[in-house]
Structures are given as structure tokens and as C-alpha cells.
Amino acid sequence: DARVTQTPRHKVTEMGQEVTMRCQPILGHNTVFWYRQTMMQGLELLAYFRNRAPLDDSGMPKDRFSAEMPDATLATLKIQPSEPRDSAVYFCASGSQRRHNEQFFGPGTRLTVL
Amino acid sequence: AQTVTQSQPEMSVQEAETVTLSCTYDTSESDYYLFWYKQPPSRQMILVIRQEAYKQQNATENRFSVNFQKAAKSFSLKISDSQLGDAAMYFCAYFSYNTDKLIFGTGTRLQVFP
Numbered sequence: 001d002a003r004v005t006q007t008p009r010h011k012v013t014e015m016g017q018e019v020t021m022r023c024q025p026i027l028g029h030n031t032v033f034w035y036r037q038t039m040m041q042g043l044e045l046l047a048y049f050r051n052r053a054p055l056d057d058s059g060m061p062k063d064r065f066s067a068e069m070p071d072a073t074l075a076t077l078k079i080q081p082s083e084p085r086d087s088a089v090y091f092c093a094s095g096s097q098r099r100h101n102e103q104f105f106g107p108g109t110r111l112t113v114l
Numbered sequence: 115a116q117t118v119t120q121s122q123p124e125m126s127v128q129e130a131e132t133v134t135l136s137c138t139y140d141t142s143e144s145d146y147y148l149f150w151y152k153q154p155p156s157r158q159m160i161l162v163i164r165q166e167a168y169k170q171q172n173a174t175e176n177r178f179s180v181n182f183q184k185a186a187k188s189f190s191l192k193i194s195d196s197q198l199g200d201a202a203m204y205f206c207a208y209f210s211y212n213t214d215k216l217i218f219g220t221g222t223r224l225q226v227f228p
Contacts, residue, residue: 033216043205043218055214089157101147101209103216105159 002026004106006092012112018080021109024073025094032075033103034060034067035091043091049075082113116141118208120219127196128227134181135191135222137206147209148182148189149216154202162204165189193224201226 005024013019025032033048047057047067057067064083069075079086089110093103117140127133139148150162165173165182173180177197181190193200206219 031214042220045215048214050214091159093159101216102149102161102164104161105151108157110157 004092004094004104006090006106006109008109009107010110010112012114013082014114015083016081017113018078019082019086019111019113021077021090021092021111023075023077023092023094023106025075025092026104027073029094029096029104031095031097031103032069033093033095034075034077035093035105036088037091037108038088046077046090079111082111084113087111087113116143116146116208116210116213116217118206118217118219120204120206120222122222123220124223124225126225126227127193129196129198131196132192132194133196133224135193135204135206135224137189137191137219139187139189139206139208141187141208141210143210143212145211148180149207149209150178150180150189150191151205151207151218152200152202153205153221154199159205163191196226198226198228200224 007022031050034046036044046060049069052069066078089108091108092106095103119138146167148165152160152162163173163175163178177194179192203221205221208217
């Protein structure tokens with residue numbers, strides 16, 4: 001049963017600390033998306049990659065957020081330094097243009113910044 | 115820019131009954147995809163159904179069906195024979211070929227009563 005995996009599932013950290021979230025997309029999917037979900041803003045697209053190349057990161061605060069895809073099986077989202085307003089659930093999703101652009105979501109990382 | 119509107123923040127239905135969730139969108143594109151995602155309390159985003167804009171036939175997946183009105187830019191979800199497990203947040207989403215982005219509505223919380 002192919003699925004997107006994300007680690008960690010939960011993260012509590014203090015303001016100013018670095019946070020790294022990891023995502024393993026479904027094998028064979030060539031697009032990877034990072035979303036953030038909050039009560040106030042709903043689901044926001046932060047960044048996405050196609051064939052490991054970053055295509056759009058306009059939704060991401062540039063000064064503290066960075067997203068990379070070091071290989072086809074791993075995508076990372078890093079926040080440095082973290083702030084309380086970054087508290088949210090971060091979802092990774094993967095998809096394929098050959099599969100009608102459906103996006104399959106991981107279970108999310110719930111981040112709490114104190 | 116495309117927008118997706120879900121005007122019903124909450125809906126409720128009795129078990130075994132039918133409920134319809136509304137979604138409208140705004141776009142100048144002629145080809146796109148539309149999706150409904152379900153998010154239960156576990157937070158996992160689950161794809162429920164998709165519709166390709168160039169197809170006139172409404173999509174159906176078991177108890178879930180859509181009423182796609184392209185001219186009216188409306189994409190409602192009908193859940194027949196509602197079950198307790200259908201209780202969740204439901205998000206309508208628009209996929210743009212131009213931007214490669216999935217744009218989500220604000221969601222409708224569905225409660226199912228026994």
C-alpha cells in the first residue's frame with residue numbers, strides 16, 4: 001500500500017530552534033508539495049518540486065524557511081529560526097501528472113513552537 | 115487568480131440520509147481538475163473524488179457523487195446513505211494547469227448523527 005510518509009509526526013520546540021521535517025513521496029511520483037494548515041489561514045501551499053527541481057516557493061517565508069529535495073525519495077522543509085507563529089500542521093503531498101494531477105497527502109507533522 | 119468558495123462552514127446529516135456540500139470557484143481557465151478531499155479527526159487528507167473539467171459526465175465513487183456545472187462554476191458533493199465514518203472536514207480543491215497549484219476552499223465540517 002503506497003503512501004506518503006512524514007517524520008516526525010509531532011514536534012514541540014522552543015522559539016529560535018531549528019526544525020527539520022522530512023517527507024518520503026510515493027515511489028514513482030514526480031511532484032512533491034509542502035502545505036501548511038492553520039485554523040486562521042486554512043491550507044496554504046508553501047513550495048513544490050517537480051523532478052526534484054523547485055518550481056515555486058512563493059508561499060514560503062524566505063528568511064526562515066527552506067525546502068530541498070536531495071533525492072527522489074526525500075524532501076525536507078526546514079525552519080530556522082522557528083517562531084511561535086510557525087505552529088501549524090505541515091503536510092507533504094506527492095503526485096504525478098500521469099495520475100490526473102491527484103495529490104496524495106502524508107499524515108502531517110504537527111509543529112508547536114513555544 | 116483562481117478562488118474556491120465553500121459557503122457552508124458546517125453541515126449535519128442523519129445516518130443513512132443524503133447530504134450535499136456546496137463549492138463554487140472562479141477561474142478564466144477552460145481546462146482544470148476539481149477535487150473533494152476528506153479530512154477526518156486524524157488529520158489525514160483523503161482524496162474522495164475528482165472531476166476533469168472537459169468531461170461533462172459527473173464523477174461517481176460509490177456513495178459519493180458530484181454535480182459539476184461548468185458554466186455556473188459549481189462543483190457540489192453528494193454523499194448518499196451517510197455513515198458515521200463520513201463525519202469529517204471536506205475540502206473542495208481546484209487544480210490549475212497554468213500554475214500547477216491546488217487551491218483549497220475553507221472547508222465544510224460535516225457531522226453525522228445516528
